[in-house]
Amino acid sequence: MSNSPESPTLFPEFFTQCLKSQGIDTIFGLVGDANLFLMDHFTRQPGNRYVSVTHEASAVLAASGYARATGRLGVATVTHGPALTNTVTALVENVRGRMPLLLIAGDTAVVDRENVQSVPQRDIIMPTGAGFEQVRAPETVGEDLAVAIRRAMLERRPVVLNLPADFQWAPVADATLPEVRWRSISAVAPDRNEMDSVSGLVASARRPLILAGRGAIEDRSHKAVVELAERLGAPLATTLQARDLFRGHPHNIGIFGTLSHDVALDVIGHADCVIALGASLNRWTTVEGGLLQGKRVIQADRDPECLQRFQVVDATVLGDVEEVVRALLADLDEIEAPSTGFADEALERRLEARPAVVHPDWSTESTIDIRTALVEIESGFETDRTLVLDGGRFLPEVWKLISVQHPTDYIHTTHFGSIGLSLGNALGACVASEKRTLLVTGDGGFMLGGLADFQAAVRHNLDITVVILNDSAYGAEHIQFRRRDMDPALSMFEWPSFAELAKVMGAEGHEVTDMESLRAALAAVAARRGPALIDVKLDPEKITRIDA
Structure with a gap:
């Protein structure tokens, strides 16, 4: 495509055509004034899918889950300033995980000196380990995009494409689509x-x-x-x-x-x-x-x-x-x-x-033993599934007791040792796959990084079942207090009812305190499609040796 100076193309149209020329048809994001009109035009084109989230970190994490599930480049977009700073942890996670991603970040117009949201965006990105590519002019965006994609794939890390807000309505007189600079590397023969x-x-x-x-x-x-x-x-x-x-x-x-x-x-x-x-x-x-x-x-x-x-x-x-x-x-x-x-x-x-591992059942009148619950989930949840795990004290037991059919069905989210990164990954993985997505998280991780974007799963009617292993505490900190015979009160919280919150958001919600209620919840989830949440009540005092 090439336009004459007499009939210039507006930037949003040209940028969408550039994305299409590079094989990009799915983007996860949150819009603001520096990317709003770009995504509006992108979503209006047949064959494109824009998946909106409610937190900028989730946009990057969803792109990661999508990339891990498909092997394709994951693409996210956010606006400028605080939107970009909100992505820092997610970027570090994917730098550590060596995951190629493209983050299209709007930036404050250079002439807008006093904009309250203006920050030096390159300086924010570089310490994360992600790459940075500046869109130099409206006419160069195709080349800049192709270079950013090539870098992401070859360097195996996120690359931010930084795009000034005032380009959104700029005319592009020489709208020449870029060549694809990235092709899958063929099999490399050994020396x-x-x-x-x-x-x-x-x-x-x-x-x-x-x-x-x-x-x-x-x-x-x-x-x-x-x-x-x-x-x-x-x-x-x-x-x-x-x-x-x-x-x-x-x-x-x-x-x-x-x-x-x-x-x-x-x-x-x-x-x-x-x-x-x-x-x-x-x-x-x-x-x-x-x-x-x-x-x-x-x-x-x-x-x-x-x-x-x-x-x-x-x-x-x-x-x-x-x-x-x-x-x-x-x-x-x-x-x-x-x-x-x-x-x-x-x-x-x-x-x-090898006999099945026998473990003590530490269930109480109001809580269920974590291992007992996981064994039931392993057998009671659909076998052909995508598994996404959050960080937390429960992880070793979930790794041992919950399986997948193939490694591509497992989405790893703890390269940075952070909790709260799993729901975003689950959004992207579920968009990428027709399989049911099983997300296992702790209560602290869900509150930190999952609650807001559970609503995104509802809004897009994604088939994600969130299992919250809920001990009403930050478990890693709780166990440290207990091992020193100290009061763990600082690590403990009274959360709202997650099952009721799920229902208010428009999803299915179940509270589990024993085997009977767990089996009923799994049966209800199996009988329908769409977002669901199972809140499994645990006793923090009964899992103090789980990481031993």
Whole structure:
């Protein structure tokens, strides 16, 4: 598209066309005077979807949930000044999580010196670790947009596209649509010298174990990794964020790290070689490096930032996981390396025979035990679901007891260690997927970052069920007081009835104090579609050892 100077295009129309040319058709946001007319024009075009939220942080978080669920670029928009400062925590979360996002931020017009909402927006963004691209002029917005998208995808982090408010009604005389500067990187073949080193270590291993991370969850990579495991006779494990990747495989030992079960820990202890594929080997996966002690460790990843970032290993190879595995399989066949038999029928029987974990039921007359509740939710909620978890003291138990069908169904929200970031992610994930979304949060996290935008789930009629594990306290702080024999009153709160608030907002609400009411709530949720909330009452004194 190109217009003559005699018939200039107005900026909102041109910007929408630029977004479309870059494949952007879904935006999460909150409008104000610096982005209002841009989004108005965007929403009026067929095929576009604008999902409004009630807090700017939720716009960024929803874009993140959408990106994690789809693998596409997540896009958000906010206005200037305090709207942008409201996104800081969400931006840091996604910088830490290495999530490519585009945040289209309106900015105060340069000539509007005394505007009360004016702040130096670049200076706000840079400390978060996000990138920043300035729209230089109405005519350059297409190029600036394409550059911002390219940076977000290549740098794997949020990038803010800063757009002055006074551009919104500017004419664009030379409205030439930008070229797409980003294409998916094709599979990267590994270096031959690096592969020789890796193949030699693997061939000499007697008890190899394969550890797959988020970088190995694509179907083609998954298939190759399973083939390698069966060729080597190696057990399969995953990181937390690749959880349930090998669901159903007879030699799947589950999560490698602080969440490992007893059989998995025994297998890890006996392994002499760990082949880490698409896994960064962080402190929780390796238990501060302890689970790798005395083992040869090989690390392969297409992202150079992940190689030896947390652990010094014996061999690394930069390359696409499938390409690395295929090269390794060829090398093993060429030298006729035998199967190790480390993953054998005995291991299969041990895994099958693992008894269900028996835990004490600490339910009271007015509260339900957290583990008892989670076991019931695991079996009573639709299996094919998207799972979003907030931060909180309950997390280890939810990780252990609530599963997903595939790692892409799990949305991780605690890269920054903040509570209150899950509802925004759930909005985006639910928009992206036809699956039901199960959000598990604490009461403090819901009040901090979920209550306002639960209304957004109602307004857009999103199929999100929020389960609040409600101990009327900030649990991490409560337990610290108790461990020092101190009064935990500062950590405790009397909240309003979450079930009644949900109903007032137009959603379904249930208060759960025992198994009967929990089963009734799950049955009611299963019988309908749309937003729902289940408030599970817990006793904070009965979960003081949950993180032990």
